[in-house]
Amino acid sequence: DTGVSQDPRHKITKRGQNVTFRCDPISEHNRLYWYRQTLGQGPEFLTYFQNEAQLEKSRLLSDRFSAERPKGSFSTLEIQRTEQGDSAMYLCASSYLAGDQETQYFGPGTRLLVL
């Protein structure tokens, strides 16, 4: 078990550019979550997948954001036409729902800076 991995760990981009982040969950985890975290705040839920289906999206997820999880394995989060307000840490978490219990395992995050 290698844990949840995210790539890249850091990304610097200019305003208006598109960026894509990747998350590789723990194998056999059927749920995958994306969160955004700004300085001094806790993570905020963005969206989640059960297998390949995207089941819920936060109002924080504007139409410039899109997430996919093809084949129910890795996931990508794309931000189009980045804005300075998108600067944050983007965290991915995966879990396996067993009965009514669920523990989320987080990756190290991708830190985005939009100049």
Next chain:
Amino acid sequence: DAKTTQPNSMESNEEEPVHLPCNHSTISGTDYIHWYRQLPSQGPEYVIHGLTSNVNNRMASLAIAEDRKSSTLILHRATLRDAAVYYCILRDEYFNFNKFYFGSGTKLNVKP
């Protein structure tokens, strides 16, 4: 989702016990109490969770008040590696599987 209230920061001495409080006065009967912590430059990690009874694991203990309106995470012997932000989260395991709502958490500083 029910909200939680935690102190912004706490300080402890190394090798002493730490009691991190959390108030959740609007907790519902099906809300589980979860604790996660986030070490510097890392993603959050699971610590412990419970429903009604006190819980113990290798990392910590969770003491839940009888009326469930508050809980306390107990680190029995704080080490420097326990310096982190600790989040108390309520999650409805029966009706709302998906989201964890993190507040601002408690930043724990451990002094040598």
